[in-house]
Amino acid sequence: xxxxxKWAIAxxxxxxxxxxxxxxxxELGKDYDDILDNVDVIIADTSDRSTLNGLVENTRSxxxxxxxxxxxxxxLVEFCAKYGTHYADITGEVPWNKEMxxxxxxxxxxxxxxxxxxxxxxxxxxxx
Numbered sequence: 001x002x003x004x005x006k007w008a009i010a011x012x013x014x015x016x017x018x019x020x021x022x023x024x025x026x027e028l029g030k031d032y033d034d035i036l037d038n039v040d041v042i043i044a045d046t047s048d049r050s051t052l053n054g055l056v057e058n059t060r061s062x063x064x065x066x067x068x069x070x071x072x073x074x075x076l077v078e079f080c081a082k083y084g085t086h087y088a089d090i091t092g093e094v095p096w097n098k099e100m101x102x103x104x105x106x107x108x109x110x111x112x113x114x115x116x117x118x119x120x121x122x123x124x125x126x127x128x
Contacts, residue, residue, distance in 0.1 A: 006040075007039060007040075008039060008040035008041065008042050008059075009021065009039055009040075009041060009042070010041075010042035010043070010044045010055055010062075011043070011044070012043070012044070012045040014041065014043055017041050017043075018041070021035050021036065021039060021041075022035075042054060042055050046066065046072045046073065046074070046075040046076055047072075047075075049075055049079075052075055052076065052079040053079070053083075055076075055079070056076070056079045056080050056082075056083045056085040057083055057085075059085050060085065060086065061085065061086035061087070061088070062076065062080055062085055062086070062087050062088070063088050063089070064076060064087065064088070064089040064090075065089070065090055066089070067089075067090070067091060067093070068093065069089060069091040069093050069096050069097075069117075070093055070095075070096040073089065073091065073096070073100075074096075074099075074100065074103075077100045077104055077115060078103070078104055078107075080108075080113050080115065081104035081105075081107040081108040081111060081113050081115060082107055082111060083111060083113070084111035084112045084113045085113055086113055086114045086115075086116075087113065087114070087115045087116065088116045088117070088119045089116075089117050089118075089119060090119055090120040091117050091118060092118065094118075097117040097118060100115065100117065101115075
């Protein structure tokens, strides 16, 4: 077990999360149970705000690939800004990103959260 880095995988579907972990275990040539012993699984759904406290409250940082972000991402940004949890995503949805800055920049500054969007996928081609 790696005591220096602790990470978890989160999503709306426990079955899909476990399938992903199984694929990771297979790719790494590891036993699935070994992977489960070292990775926490968090069930969180941005359409159910009650699940988001458990995701961000005791988390240092979140990397999100949840798009479309305008549909699924706003509550997560809100909770990260509120709880001081750093946040990064791969969105290329510039209007949504501007709206998140307008709504949550002050909260993030107060809590110490770093909210960083446009970190890949949709935005990388524009940087080239």
